[in-house]
Amino acid sequence: MPLHVERVSHRYGPVAALDSIDLDIADGETVALIGPSGCGKSTLLGILGGLLRPSAGRVTLSGALPADSLNPFTYVFQDFALLPWRTVEANVALALEHRVNAAERRERVAAALALTSLADFASAYPKQLSGGMRQRVGIARALVVRPAVLLLDEPLSALDAQTRELLMEDLLRIWSREKSTRVYVTHNLEEAARLADRVVVLSRRPGRIREIVRIDAPVSDRAAIIPDMQRKLWALIRDEAATADREVQDV
Amino acid sequence: MSERQPIPFRGGGFAPAPRRVLPWLVFAVLIALWQAASNTGLLPPLFMPSPLSVVKALVALWQDGTLVGHVTASLGRIVPGWLIGTAAGLAVGLAMGIFSAARAAGIPIVSALFPIPKIALLPLLILWFGIGEPSKIATIALGVFFPTTISAYTACDSVPRNLIRMGQSFGLPARDIVAKILLPGAMPGILAGFRISASVALLLVVAAEMIGAQQGIGAFVLTAGSLMQTDQLLAGVVMLSLLGLLIGWGLGMVERAMLKWR
Structure with a gap:
């Protein structure tokens, strides 16, 4: 599903969060949004999925929405947002209940749980699960509606380094069999370098596109280039990250 | 290599650990002290009867049916009063939790009326409904209504916003967001509010019965006091305590059944 961000700006009261963002996202592409804290990357993700109304500009899509998608724009949240x-x-069935009959629901949920290695945990409650398993539930819940655009808002930031490693492997495995367009917000440069086809580097407040870095190597064969790519991305945001770090927060 | 010294341990204490015997022991010792003070004549029986005579009075009053009649009369006021107050309080409180307009309209009125000790309205309610049951039930319902309203809408506020945004992002219709996210999320707060409203109901039933009733534990305690039958008076008080414990235990069962996921 080709997406077009057209001159999108956003303000929170007097604070400008995004300034005139123009971005075209191709069908089936994985785009990572990175930038120093307060660059508006999560704001842009909220606008992309229709959870936030931009102060100016608009997001459009070319062509019709796929008929088999129950929820074309679907999020995976940083804090999992499980009930x-x-x-x-x-939890995985939640979004199906009001539009899919019980038999199909069971089938879809079982498939999504199998894909995310959750089949043995179907009747567990979230509090019984590790952070990694909770986010797998978040991913299963997103897959079960067959999204056209998957919007991931720092999906691995709440996890420890080892779990994060495992989930990156899972995401790559899942994405190799599922065709959606993905926008992935992160502040972790390794995640961006490993998962994305293009990395959009935003500048700090107000967020503007500073550079777009294309990664040509296929995601399955990147081990060699990831360190260089991380260094390159770090060079692009280092100074602004340092400035953001020294900034006094307006509460 | 010098001599090896163990590192001194400094991490003890400040971690409440369960003690099985101590709570009962404290209880037993206090009652034994009280009984001893009565036996030695330190406590005059007229002003402070011994625990034994209170228990005797309690058993006698239960067996001859006196207490049963009073408890039944009190429950006959608490139950309908609490149910009416809770139903109305939940309806108003949830509306205030869900709709901005209901909240804007409701908060000033609820805040203004909540602090009024509802027993002060009993004389007015007696003028409206007569001296019989309806005025007492109405007092209890009013007393229960306000804390229930407040706990219902604050419980709605305590539901994490990100869960509601999640529901919206998955295209859930508004009624599903209310039924599947807001209400279950507010349930712990609502049930905690039931504990407060139940104790309010118990307090108000006693107060109302002391003002104008022949039957009911409040009336019984008042009569026993004016007849200087302090053993019966305390038997009535113990009955109230048992009633409160019973209600708390029942609500605990409901909470455990409804909030298994915690």
Whole structure:
């Protein structure tokens, strides 16, 4: 699903968060959004999925939405956003309940749980699961509606380094069999270098596109270039990250 | 290589650990002290009867049916009063939790009326409904209504916003967001509010019965006091305590059944 961000700006009261973002995202592409904290990358993701109304500009898409998608724009959240009173299975089924019959629901949920290695945890509650398993539930819940655009908002930031490593492997494995367009917000440069086809580097407040870095190597064969790519991305954001770090927060 | 010294341990204490015997022991010792003070004549029986005579009075009053009648009369006011107050409080409180307009309209009124000790309205309610049951039930319902309203809308506020945004992002219809996210998320707060409203109901039933009733534990305690039958008076108080414990235990069962996921 080709997406077009057209001169999108956003303000929170007097604070300009995004300034005139223009970006075209191709069908089936994985785009990572990186930048120093406060660059508006999560704001842009909120606008892309229709959770936030931009102060100016618009997001459009070319062509019709795929008919088999129940929720074309689907999020994976940093804090998982699971319902603690529902089991894994019921959390994954949540978005299907009001539009899919019980038989198809069971089938879809079972498939999504199998894909995310959660089949044995179907009747567990979120509090019984590790952070990594919780985010797998978040991913299963997103896959089950067959999204056209998957919007991932720092999906691995709440996880420890080893779990993060495992989930990156899972994401690559899942994405090799599922065709969606993906926008991936992160502040982790390794995630961007490993998962994305293009990395959009945003400048700090107000967020503007500073550079777009294309990574040509296929995701399955990147081990050799990842360190260089990380260095390159770090060079692009280092100074601004340092400035952001020294900034006094307006509470 | 010098001599090896163990590192001194400094991490003890400040971690409440369960003690099985101590709580009961404290209870037993206090009652034994009280009984001893009564036996030695330190406590005059007229002003502070011994625990034994309170228990005797309690058993006698239960067996001859006196207490059963009073407890039944009190429950006959608490139950309908609490149910009416809770139903109305949940309806208003949830509306305030969900709709901005209901909240804007409701908060000033609720805040203004909440601090009024509801027993002060009993004389007015007696004028409206007569001296019989409806005025007492109405007092309890009013007393229960306000804390329930407040706990219901604050419980709605305590539902994490990100869960509601999640529901929106998955295209859930508004009624599903209310039924599947907001209400279950607010349930712990609502049930915690039930504990407060139940104790309010118990307090108000006693107060209302002391003002104008022949039957009911409040009336019984008041009569026993004016007849200087302090053993019966304390038997009534113990009955109230048991009633409160029973209600708390029942609510605990409901909480455990409804909030298994915690």
